[in-house]
Amino acid sequence: xxxxxxxxxxxxxxxxxxxxxxxxxxxxxxxxxxxxxxxxxxxxxxxxxxxxxxxxxxxxxxxxxxxxxxxxxxxxxxxxxxxxxxxxxxxxxxxxxxxxxxxxxxxxxxxxxxxxxxxxxxxxxxxxxxxxxxxxxxxxxxxxxxxxxxxxxxxxxxxxxxxxxxxxxxxxxxxxxxxxxxxxxxx
Numbered sequence: 001x002x003x004x005x006x007x008x009x010x011x012x013x014x015x016x017x018x019x020x021x022x023x024x025x026x027x028x029x030x031x032x033x034x035x036x037x038x039x040x041x042x043x044x045x046x047x048x049x050x051x052x053x054x055x056x057x058x059x060x061x062x063x064x065x066x067x068x069x070x071x072x073x074x075x076x077x078x079x080x081x082x083x084x085x086x087x088x089x090x091x092x093x094x095x096x097x098x099x100x101x102x103x104x105x106x107x108x109x110x111x112x113x114x115x116x117x118x119x120x121x122x123x124x125x126x127x128x129x130x131x132x133x134x135x136x137x138x139x140x141x142x143x144x145x146x147x148x149x150x151x152x153x154x155x156x157x158x159x160x161x162x163x164x165x166x167x168x169x170x171x172x173x174x175x176x177x178x179x180x181x182x183x184x185x186x187x
Contacts, residue, residue, distance in 0.1 A: 007034045007045040008064065008098055008108035013161045015168050016047040016069025016090045017151045026084040030104035035076065035084045037103070043073040046096055046108050047088070051162055063098075067169035070094045070110065093168070119146045119177050126181050127153060150177045153184065 009031065016022055026035050038045060048064025071088040078084055094110040101107040118124075127149045131137050134156060154167045157180075167183070170176040 003109050003111050004044075005099070005107060005109050006042075006070070007038065007103070008048050008068075008096065008106040009034065009045055010048040010050045010064050010106065012050045014047065015049050015155075015161070015165055016071055016088070017155060017168065018069070018090045018092050019148055019151070020069075020090040020155075021074075022047070022071065022088040022090065024086050024088065026086055032082055032084060033103065034105040035073075035086060038073045039076065044091075045071050045073070045088075046094060046110055047071050047090075048096060048098075048106075048108070049165055049168075051165060064096060064108075065165060065169065066095055067113065067171075068094055068096045068108075068110070070112070093171075113171050117145060117147060117173070119150075119174050123174070123177050123181065124149070127177055130181070130184050146177065147173055150180055153180045157183065159183070 014022075026032055034045070047069045049068060050064055069090045070092040072091050073086060074089045075087040076084055077086075093113045095113060096108045096110045098106055098108045119127075124146050127146070131149050131152050132140060137152060150173065151168075154164055154176075157164060157167075163183075167176060167180055170179060
């Protein structure tokens with residue numbers, strides 16, 4: 001797995017899934033600078049999940065979970081007072097290591113996690129059934145990818161964010177799918 005470096009944006013109780021769209025209001029000076037720098041670079045940043053007691057440390061560099069969402073800046077609007085309204089697109093799961101930064105905002109080294117794209121047919125069928133039982137997904141296209149289906153189940157599960165994160169952070173799609181199905185069977 002090849003390593004790369006990107007700005008790290010720690011957010012409490014937020015998990016950025018691949019394919020998810022995330023609108024944000026950027027008002028803090030260090031993250032305004034980060035947004036400005038993203039416009040001059042690749043536009044990629046890591047959205048780090050901050051959980052539990054670590055939420056109290058957001059003024060400094062909050063400890064983020066080891067698996068995070070990689071995002072790409074898709075749209076932005078700079079407001080007259082220097083704030084930004086941005087829209088991010090989740091483009092992958094990454095393993096992150098926060099690093100010391102000369103910038104006012106945090107940075108991290110990251111490596112993309114291998115993303116299997118398919119799972120056992122009977123498991124996919126069960127996941128499809130669970131997803132399409134939800135009214136808002138009843139007309140989902142049949143060609144929706146297995147990883148997306150599993151992520152939909154995780155995102156829409158009525159469980160604490162810490163539990164959602166425990167599913168999100170499982171690297172193997174097959175194992176993630178199996179564990180999510182088990183959770184739906186044993187509420």
